[in-house]
Amino acid sequence: MSYFDCYLIPVPTDKLNAYRSFSERIAKVYREYGAASVIDCILDARTADGTQFHAEGARSQVEDAQLRDFNAAAAAKEGETVILSWTEWPSKSSRDELLPRVLADPRVQPQDDEDMIFEGSRLVAGGFFKLLET
Structure with a gap:
């Protein structure tokens, strides 16, 4: 399975190109070691303020609806854009076996001439099993 x-990653908007280059570089390594895919999505700025919730009718049914948007969940600051990213592994056991090798590979380590792209301490991360795919 x-x-x-x-991951939810607040990235300074002026560093999005650097993030893309970084992610492309390390995604190749992840794929070499067995990841099925690496996906990065950028939050649509037109929906970033939470006003275009896709189920607006549901919001109106909840008294004092205080639905959180991705900016809030990622604690994004002014001038930051939220990236939603995930790596798909064939299974948890393969991930547990392969990820330490990926992280030990020097190609995923920051390069000497590379500036910090985002604050790692603010990254939101978690591991998930697939519940449904249609």
Whole structure:
């Protein structure tokens, strides 16, 4: 059964190109070691304020609806854009076996001439099992 490492990452908007280059570089390594896919999604700025919730009718049914958007969940600051990212592994056991090898590979380590792209301490992460795929 597939297993997913998932992340919410607040990235300074002026560093999105650097993030893309970084992610492309390390995604290749993850795939070499057996990850099924690496996906990065960028939050649509037109929906970032939570006003275009896809189920607006449901919101109106909840008294004092205080639904959180992705900016709030990622604690994004002014001038940051939220990235939703995940790595799909064939299984949790393969992830547990392969991830330490990926992380030990020098190609995923920061390069000497590379500036910090985002604050790692603010990254939100979790591991997920697939519940449903249609």
